[in-house]
Amino acid sequence: xxxxxxxxxxxxxxxxxxxxxxxxxxxxxxxxxxxxxxxxxxxxxxxxxxxxxxxxxxxxxxxxxxxxxxxxxxxxxxxxxxxxxxxxxxxxxxxxxxxxxxxxxxxxxxxxxxxxxxxxxxxxxxxxxxxxxxxxxxxxxxxxxxxxxxxxxxxxxxxxxxxxxxxxxxxxxxxxxxxxxxxxxxxxxxxxxxxxxxxxxxxxxxxxxxxxxxxxxxxxxxxxxxxxxxxxxxxxxxxxxxxxxxxxxxxxxxxxxxxxxxxxxxxxxxxxxxxxxxxxxxxxxxxxxxxxxxxxxxx
Numbered sequence: 209x210x211x212x213x214x215x216x217x218x219x220x221x222x223x224x225x226x227x228x229x230x231x232x233x234x235x236x237x238x239x240x241x242x243x244x245x246x247x248x249x250x251x252x253x254x255x256x257x258x259x260x261x262x263x264x265x266x267x268x269x270x271x272x273x274x275x276x277x278x279x280x281x282x283x284x285x286x287x288x289x290x291x292x293x294x295x296x297x298x299x300x301x302x303x304x305x306x307x308x309x310x311x312x313x314x315x316x317x318x319x320x321x322x323x324x325x326x327x328x329x330x331x332x333x334x335x336x337x338x339x340x341x342x343x344x345x346x347x348x349x350x351x352x353x354x355x356x357x358x359x360x361x362x363x364x365x366x367x368x369x370x371x372x373x374x375x376x377x378x379x380x381x382x383x384x385x386x387x388x389x390x391x392x393x394x395x396x397x398x399x400x401x402x403x404x405x406x407x408x409x410x411x412x413x414x415x416x417x418x419x420x421x422x423x424x425x426x427x428x429x430x431x432x433x434x435x436x437x438x439x440x441x442x443x444x445x446x447x448x449x450x451x452x453x454x455x456x457x458x459x460x461x462x463x464x465x466x467x468x469x470x471x472x473x474x475x476x477x478x479x480x481x482x483x484x485x486x487x488x489x490x491x492x493x494x495x496x497x498x499x500x501x502x503x504x505x506x507x
Contacts, residue, residue, distance in 0.1 A: 210270030216263050216277050222418045223260025226429075228278045231256075231263060235271030259421070284433075299407035300400025302328050303378055308391040313338070315364075315386025320394065321409070324377035333395035334376060336360065338386040350382070350392075362386075 214231060218224065227244040240256045240263065241248040249256060253265040261279045291297055305320045315338060322328065334354035342349030342359040352358025355376040362371065362382050370383035378394065397403060415425045424432070463469075 210268050210273045212265055212267040212269035212273055214263060214265055214275045214277065216261055216279055218260060218279055219257070219262050220260035223421055224280060225259045225420055226280055227259065228276060228281075229258065229261075229263070230274060230276055231265075232274040233269040233271060238265065238269075297407070298400075300397055300403035301405035301409075302397055303330070303394055304397040304403065305380065305392060305394050308393070311386070311390040313364075313385050313387035313390045315382070315384040315390050315392070316370075317392040317394075318370075318381050318383070319372075320378060320380040321405070322378050323374065327377045329396045330354070330376065330394070333393050336382075336392045336394075338362070338388060338390040340388050354394075 210233075212233070225244075227242050230241045230243055232239050232241075237250050238253050238256070239248055239250045240258060242258070249258065255265070256263045261277075263277060301320065302322050302325065303320055305317045307315075307317065317336070332354045334352065336350040336352055336358075338348070339351050339359070340346070340348045342351050343361055347361070348364065349362045350358065350360040352360060352375065357375050360373055360375070360382070364385045368383055368385055370381045372379060372381050376394075380394075413425075414427050417423060417425050419425065419429050
């Protein structure tokens with residue numbers, strides 16, 4: 209009865225659970241309850257955060273006002289093709305790395321992937337130069353130029369198997385046995401020729417646990433959806449068959465009470481006809497006997 213309005217926005221798809229929520233106002237505060245688990249949180253609003261969803265309240269509520277929030281109700285209906293041209297798909301990774309042709313050691317930079325694209329494109333290429341004294345005398349590592357964040361500690365004696373590094377929103381692995389002056393460069397992947405890393409990363413999402421709080425993959429969620437639809441369809445079919453049988457029983461009961469069974473009526477008619485014929489024969493015999501008696505008394 210109030211003028212309150214509620215909106216819901218998905219902030220973290222990985223936190224979605226597929227559950228529905230009931231938001232109600234008791235005159236003093238709001239209660240947001242998970243319809244599946246029963247867990248609840250209360251507060252004055254105007255915003256609540258739960259399972260990757262932010263619920264925002266506006267307007268003036270009245271006691272007893274309630275709203276049902278289903279963040280993924282339209283998930284399947286809203287699927288659409290955004291990029292109709294396959295050539296427009298960004299199959300290449302946004303960054304690429306390269307080792308300087310003059311490197312004398314066996315150092316490597318592998319597994320370059322972007323974790324935070326907000327800093328892209330890079331203003332200038334990023335260079336990593338191995339320096340035996342990068343972090344002080346006798347403390348080896350890589351000097352970094354082009355972005356803040358260096359130097360990077362790397363000891364070939366202990367880290368040759370590889371260490372993971374995060375720099376400028378990207379992650380990569382440094383390994384091997386570099387020598388002083390070896391250089392690696394990270395730059396914008398301007399042309400992206402012969403590079404399908406982004407497409408591979410997209411394909412890997414099929415089995416990556418990114419849904420339901422990190423407990424389910426897209427493949428798991430799809431399989432669960434299909435199985436759920438199948439179960440509900442079977443239940444609906446069984447219920448429909450049961451109701452049809454009950455309907456037929458009701459029709460049969462009604463017909464037996466007030467309807468006309470033609471076979472039964474025909475049998476009754478034949479029985480009544482035979483009874484009539486038998487009665488007529490009795491009357492004929494009685495009449496003949498009576499006439500005989502009258503004739504005898506006249507003599």
